[in-house]
Amino acid sequence: xxxxxxxxxxxxxxxxxxxxxKTIFALAxxxxxxxxxxxxxxxxxxxxxxxxxxxxxxxxxxAGLANSGLRPFVCGPACFxxxxxxxxxxxxxxxxxxxxxxxxxxxxxxYGALGSTHHSxxxxxxxxxxxxxxxxxxxxxxxxxxxxxxxxxxxxxAYVRVGRGAVPVFYDVNASFTPGKAVKLKTGCxxxxxxxxxxxxxxxxxxxxxxxxxxxxxxxxxxCIKPLDTxxxxxxxxxxxxxxxxxxxxxxxxxxxxxxxxxxxxxxPMTIMGLPDEKTFSGNSAEVLAHYGLTSEGIxxxxxxxxxxxxxx
Amino acid sequence: MTTQQLIDKANEIRACALTMIFNAQxxxxxxxxxxxxxxxxxxxxxxNFGPENASSPDRDRFxxxxxxxxxxxxxxxxxxxxxxxxxxATFSQAGSPIIGHPNNAVxxxxxxxxxxxxxxxxxxxxxxxxxxxGKAYKTFVVMGDGEQAEGSVWEAAMAAANYKLDNLWAVVxxxxxxxxxxxxxxxxxxxxxxxxxxxxWDVTELDGNDVSALHEYFHSDRPKxxxxxxxxxxxKGKGLxxxxxxxxxxxxxPTVEQLREAYTALGIKEVRx
Numbered sequence: 001x002x003x004x005x006x007x008x009x010x011x012x013x014x015x016x017x018x019x020x021x022k023t024i025f026a027l028a029x030x031x032x033x034x035x036x037x038x039x040x041x042x043x044x045x046x047x048x049x050x051x052x053x054x055x056x057x058x059x060x061x062x063a064g065l066a067n068s069g070l071r072p073f074v075c076g077p078a079c080f081x082x083x084x085x086x087x088x089x090x091x092x093x094x095x096x097x098x099x100x101x102x103x104x105x106x107x108x109x110x111y112g113a114l115g116s117t118h119h120s121x122x123x124x125x126x127x128x129x130x131x132x133x134x135x136x137x138x139x140x141x142x143x144x145x146x147x148x149x150x151x152x153x154x155x156x157x158a159y160v161r162v163g164r165g166a167v168p169v170f171y172d173v174n175a176s177f178t179p180g181k182a183v184k185l186k187t188g189c190x191x192x193x194x195x196x197x198x199x200x201x202x203x204x205x206x207x208x209x210x211x212x213x214x215x216x217x218x219x220x221x222x223x224c225i226k227p228l229d230t231x232x233x234x235x236x237x238x239x240x241x242x243x244x245x246x247x248x249x250x251x252x253x254x255x256x257x258x259x260x261x262x263x264x265x266x267x268x269p270m271t272i273m274g275l276p277d278e279k280t281f282s283g284n285s286a287e288v289l290a291h292y293g294l295t296s297e298g299i300x301x302x303x304x305x306x307x308x309x310x311x312x313x
Numbered sequence: 314m315t316t317q318q319l320i321d322k323a324n325e326i327r328a329c330a331l332t333m334i335f336n337a338q339x340x341x342x343x344x345x346x347x348x349x350x351x352x353x354x355x356x357x358x359x360x361n362f363g364p365e366n367a368s369s370p371d372r373d374r375f376x377x378x379x380x381x382x383x384x385x386x387x388x389x390x391x392x393x394x395x396x397x398x399x400x401x402a403t404f405s406q407a408g409s410p411i412i413g414h415p416n417n418a419v420x421x422x423x424x425x426x427x428x429x430x431x432x433x434x435x436x437x438x439x440x441x442x443x444x445x446x447g448k449a450y451k452t453f454v455v456m457g458d459g460e461q462a463e464g465s466v467w468e469a470a471m472a473a474a475n476y477k478l479d480n481l482w483a484v485v486x487x488x489x490x491x492x493x494x495x496x497x498x499x500x501x502x503x504x505x506x507x508x509x510x511x512x513x514w515d516v517t518e519l520d521g522n523d524v525s526a527l528h529e530y531f532h533s534d535r536p537k538x539x540x541x542x543x544x545x546x547x548x549k550g551k552g553l554x555x556x557x558x559x560x561x562x563x564x565x566x567p568t569v570e571q572l573r574e575a576y577t578a579l580g581i582k583e584v585r586x
Binding site: 046 | 468
C-alpha cells in the first residue's frame with residue numbers, strides 16, 4: 001500500500017498553487033524543514049516569511065498580511081500553534097475575520113518520545129470552540145491535497161492538523177471532498193465508527209475484522225470537525241451504537257462533538273476512544289497509540305465490548 | 314489643519330470620548346485622554362486614510378493596539394464620517410458594534426484589538442505585505458506603555474527590524490501609569506528608547522500631547538532601512554483637571570459635575586451625537 005505523509009502532500013500542492021497565485025504566502029517559525037517548506041522558501045522567496053521561533057508573532061504577522069490582501073498559510077508544529085498562539089488565532093484571525101490558514105503539522109502524538117510538550121492533544125477542543133474558524137483533521141495525502149485546494153480558495157479562516165509520518169493512502173485520486181460533509185467509507189447496521197485524521201485507516205481495518213466476525217459497522221471519516229456533518233452523525237446513530245476514535249484527549253474533541261449532537265437529538269450509547277486525562281505514556285508515536293489502544297485491534301476490541309454492553313450481542 | 318485647529322480638534326475628541334464614557338457609564342478615561350493628541354494628528358494630519366479610501370488597497374493602515382483607548386478612536390472615526398456620528402451614542406449599549414474595544418465590524422477599524430501585545434505583530438504583517446506587493450502605503454500602530462510587558466511586542470520588534478520595515482511607524486503612549494500604578498513600579502520599562510534602539514529601530518522621544526511636535530515628527534524624513542518608534546511622553550488623563558496623572562482614572566467614569574468641569578477645561582460648550 002502506498003504510504004505518504006500529509007505534510008508533503010500539503011507543501012507540494014501549496015507550492016504549485018502559489019506559483020500561479022502570487023497572493024498565497026507561507027510563514028514558518030524556524031520550521032521550514034519540519035513542515036517541508038524548504039523548497040517553497042527556495043523557489044518562492046518573495047512569498048515566504050520566516051518569523052523565527054515566535055508563534056504568537058507569526059499568527060499576528062499572518063493576520064497583517066491578510067489585511068494587506070494576501071492569503072497566508074502559517075505552518076509549524078500543531079502543539080505550538082494550537083496553544084501558544086491560541087489568543088492570536090482567536091483575536092487576530094477568527095474574531096477579526098482575517099483570511100489566515102493555520103497548518104499544524106506533526107500533530108497528536110506524532111512527536112512520540114519528545115514528550116507531552118510536543119504533543120497536540122487538546123487542539124480540536126480548543127479550536128472548534130472559536131467562532132469563525134473552520135477545523136479540519138484530514139486522514140490521508142489525497143484528502144490533504146484536495147483540502148489544500150479548498151483552503152487556497154476559501155475566504156474563511158481555518159485550523160488544520162496533520163501528523164508527521166507516512167500513512168496509508170486509501171482515497172482514490174479522483175475522490176471529491178466537501179467541507180462539512182463526512183465521507184462514509186463503509187455501511188453497516190450493528191454500529192458505526194466515526195474517526196478523524198490518522199485514526200480513520202485503523203477504523204477501516206477494525207471494521208473489516210468486525211465484519212469477519214459477523215458484525216457490520218459503518219465507518220465515517222469526519223475530517224471536517226467544523227463545520228461538523230450532523231446529518232452523518234444522526235445517520236450513524238441509526239445503528240444504535242456509535243464509537244468515535246481520535247488522536248486527541250477524550251475531552252472536547254471529536255467524541256465530544258459527536259456526543260453534543262446525539263445527546264440532544266438522538267441519544268444512543270457511545271464509546272469515545274482517545275487519550276485519557278493523564279500525563280501521556282512515553283514512547284514513539286506507534287507505542288503511545290498502542291498503549292492507549294488507538295489501533296485497529298484496539299478499536300475492534302472496544303467495538304465488541306460496546307456491542308456486548310449496549311446491544312447484548 | 315493649523316496647529317490651533319489640531320489642538321481644538323483634539324480637545325473636541327476628548328470631550329466626545331468622555332461623553333461616550335459618561336453615557337455608557339463605562340470606559341477607560343485616563344488612556345483615552347493621553348492618546349487623543351496622537352490619534353488626532355494621525356487621523357487629521359498624517360495618514361492617508363479616510364472614509365473615501367477606507368477599502369482601497371493603498372490606504373494607510375492604522376492599528377490601535379492599546380484597544381482600551383477606543384473612545385477617542387471611535388469619536389474620530391465618527392467625526393471623519395466612517396459611520397454616522399450619531400452612532401457614537403450607542404457606545405457600549407446592547408447590540409451596538411461600537412463596543413469597549415476596537416471592533417472591525419465598525420467601518421475604519423482594520424482588526425479587532427484589545428488583548429494587549431497583538432497590534433505590533435499585525436502591523437508588522439501589514440508592513441511586510443506592502444513591501445512584498447510593492448504598495449506605498451504606510452502602517453501605523455499605537456501601543457500603551459504598560460503593554461510593553463507583553464512578550465509578543467518584542468517578538469514583533471525583532472521581526473520589524475529583521476525585515477527593515479521603514480514603512481512602519483509605531484507609537485508608545487508613554488503616560489507612565491497603568492491600572493495598578495506607575496509603570497516603573499509595576500514592571501520597569503526604562504530605558505524604553507534604548508531598548509528599541511538596541512533592537513534596531515529608529516527611535517524618537519517627544520511630548521506626545523504637543524500636536525505641533527507630533528505634526529513635525531510624522532512629516533519628517535526618517536532613516537531608511539529601519540522601523541520607526543515614537544516614544545510619546547504623555548499625561549494620563551490629559552486635559553481633565555481631576556484626572557491628570559491619577560492612576561485610579563484608568564477606567565473611572567466621570568460624574569455629571571466632572572463632565573461639566575471637563576468641558577470647561579477643554580473649552581467645549583456641549584457635545585451632541
